Amino acid sequence: MFGSPRHNDSSPPRPIKVAVAAEQVLIAGAITTLLRSEQGIEVVADLMCGDETGRSPADMTVVTGDPSVLGKLHHSAGADVSHPVVAIAGAVPHHVVLGAIRQGCRAIVSDVAVDIELAQAVRAVAGGGVFLSPMMAGPLLDWLAAQLPIDQAPLLDAKLLLTGREQEVLKLLGAGRTNAGIAGVLVISEATVRTHVYRIQTKLGLQSRTEAVILGYQFRLGAAA
Structure with missing residues (x-):
C-alpha cells in the first residue's frame, strides 16, 4: 500500500448556532423548544437571561416583539449590530419593517406562523439569504409600489x-x-x-x-x- 490512507469524512454538517433574545421567559422557552426540535439548529444562548448554553458564538439572534425594539435588545444583550437578526413580530407598519432591516434584521417571521416560518427563516439567513413572512410581504409591496x-x-x-x-x-x-x-x-x-x-x-x-x-x-x- 502506498501513500496515506484516505479517511471518509462522514461527520455531520456544523449546526446553525442561534441565540434567543426574548423579554418574557415563557416565550424564550417556547422559541428555544421549537428550535431545538429542528435538525441542524442549536440554541447556544438565552441573551436576555444570560444563560450561555454553548461556548461557540451564535450565527444569529432570534428576537421577539415589535422589530422597532431591535436596537434596545441589541444594547441589552451586548450583541454586535452587524450580527444577523431574525425577528418574530405581529403586524407592523412598513416603516417599522424598513427600520428593522436597517438595524440588521435579515428575517421577519409572523407571530401567528412561528411554527412554520421560524426554522425556514433561520436556515435562509444561515445560507446568506433573507426571509420575510408572506403575511407582511403584501402590505410592504403595496407601499413600495406606491412610492x-x-x-x-x-x-x-x-x-x-x-x-x-x-x-x-x-x-x-x-x-x-x-x-x-x-x-x-x-x-x-x-x-x-x-x-x-x-x-x-x-x-x-x-x-x-x-x-x-x-x-x-x-x-x-x-x-x-
Whole structure:
C-alpha cells in the first residue's frame, strides 16, 4: 500500500448556532423548544437571561416583539449590530419593517406562523439569504409600489394592447393574487392564467412577474381613479 490512507469524512454538517433574545421567559422557552426540535439548529444562548448554553458564538439572534425594539435588545444583550437578526413580530407598519432591516434584521417571521416560518427563516439567513413572512410581504409591496414614480406610458400600453381579460389578470396580479387565486376569481384554469401572464409580459415588454405585479398595482390605482 502506498501513500496515506484516505479517511471518509462522514461527520455531520456544523449546526446553525442561534441565540434567543426574548423579554418574557415563557416565550424564550417556547422559541428555544421549537428550535431545538429542528435538525441542524442549536440554541447556544438565552441573551436576555444570560444563560450561555454553548461556548461557540451564535450565527444569529432570534428576537421577539415589535422589530422597532431591535436596537434596545441589541444594547441589552451586548450583541454586535452587524450580527444577523431574525425577528418574530405581529403586524407592523412598513416603516417599522424598513427600520428593522436597517438595524440588521435579515428575517421577519409572523407571530401567528412561528411554527412554520421560524426554522425556514433561520436556515435562509444561515445560507446568506433573507426571509420575510408572506403575511407582511403584501402590505410592504403595496407601499413600495406606491412610492415608485408612475410612468403613464406602460399604463396606456396596457389599456391599448391588452385584451379585457388580460387587463383583469393584470389587476389581480397587482392585488397580489397567485395563479391559483386568479384562476379561482375568473373561473379559468391555471394553465390559462399562465398564458395570460406570459402574453401580458410579452406585449408590455416586462422582464419578470415582479414587474407585472408592480404595474398591475399601478393599473388598479388608475382604474379606481
